[in-house]
Amino acid sequence: MQKRDLDYLKSKARAVREGIVRAIGVDQKGHLGGSMSSADLVTALYFYKMRHWPDDPKNPDRDRFIFSKGHSVLAQYAALAECGYFPAEALPTTKQLGSFLQGHPERDRTPGIEANTGSLGQGLSIGLGMALAARLDKRDYKVYVIVGDAELAEGQIWEAVTAASFYRTDNLIAIVDHNKMQATGPIVQLYDVGAVGKKFASFGWRVLEIDGHDMEAVVDALDAADISTGQPVAIVAHTVKGKGVSFAENVASFHNGALTREQYQQALREIAHNEV
């Protein structure tokens, strides 16, 4: 856990966004949109909230983070590299044959990855299992799971939400990256998942609703989630898909799109200069 320094965290968020762009590269498809919308949340976890040791990634007392929306793992790769789990020079090898940085997270290939996700809807259940294990082992680590808003269409999510409520795992924190876009367009037009916060609350979860790009709000919510109430916590983070890269913001084709050489350079410039 780091000290609460918002300027420091914002600089780390810029580094994470830059890492996402470098992992995607030029003329190759990559999941830009959802990685960018999660970038501030992932930054706050790795550089503020979580107890973790990059040189001891299997330490049993570490906090766990699972990207249930596994396609956004580029943000996690960038954060892991920035933390020193592996060299940042590896980021451009993402999705290359034989790379330890796969298109979706694989725990036995990449240091710091806790579970295998990619097929949506499974990460929250895995996180619940880890939260139950913490209780059995009397360890005080927390389990953070980022789920997508469109991912909430998966029935298994609500199985996990029900089970976590029943087992009163207040060491489990779900963060909904509520960017309001699914792969093919706006969810409000295509498949509206409804009032996300109310849904979690009605299942017995404690709900916090924030602007997922306001770093102060993000760290405040993560701190507020520490309070043990016997309820699992859902942080509904309102975000913008593609946040930080002007031409990709709210553009569905950048869910998994390729960058031209010019777009690649422009994205890096905007990230370096923007106060996100």
Added chain:
Amino acid sequence: MTKLACPREAYGRHLVKTAAADERIVALDADLSGSTMSCLLREEYPERFFEMGIAEQNMVAVAAGLALSGKIPFVHSFSMFLTGRAFEQVRQSVALAKANVKLIGSSCGFSDFGDGATHQALEDVAVMRALPNMTVLVPMDAAEVAEAVDLALEIQGPVYIRISRSPMEYLTKAIPGSSLFEPALMADGRDLTVFANGLMTTEALQAREILAKEGISLRVVNVSCVKPLSKEAIQRWAEDVQGVITVEEHSVIGGLGSAVLEALALSPRPTYVMGAEDVFGQSAQSHEELLVYYGLTKEAICQRARFLLGRREAS
């Protein structure tokens, strides 16, 4: 060969015994603990038992999370729901992740006779066998169920164990003490080799006795471990006979028969695969009634053996 034992009860008792010695063991069930007998662990160690409701997909992925945190979860449901409903959770959260999860598929094959096709798992071995990193065990009797649990604990990774609802006879291997990994000679013979597992090993041994009176000599080999399959052992047991029969309480597609055929692809000897002939099951008044209807009996094995040896027409 007449002492009967209920494999799921043997399983539940052995799980409790094993859990007493290894506190990493936990159990999860999806509202079938009274059938799978995981209830015995719940009674003994309530804090290590997780009722997960009728939500198999979540249950399997929760088990993965427990395993990735150092626990050894035994996950229970009927074979059909565990491998069918939760297939993709088994694939991604467990098998791909190499999570140390033990999947206990109960009421396998036709053994849930009354409930009909929805509950009768005839594809479970096929789908589990297709997954990398997965070990697939089909015990032949109650003693092997306990052995399968012990073996599963020796394996650091996912294991699927298929358990019948019906009582099974205790069988004796020709060479006792061999590992479940190795296809085990049950009784030797010269003319044909029968590879069987689960309840069908008993039927094959009974067929052998019938055929002996007709001068036909059957070798019976039990193959509890369908994956990884010792291909060399299958080839060795099949090389000095005139033909091969496989028999399993499972579809002819993808199970033991397919695995044996893969091992014997270059063999000149004819191989006949007995099982459910690419059909769904149905309800009946007894397990035996279904085994007769779907041709999985000692008589059916005898008929096939005679046909392979040119003694009589197969119907």
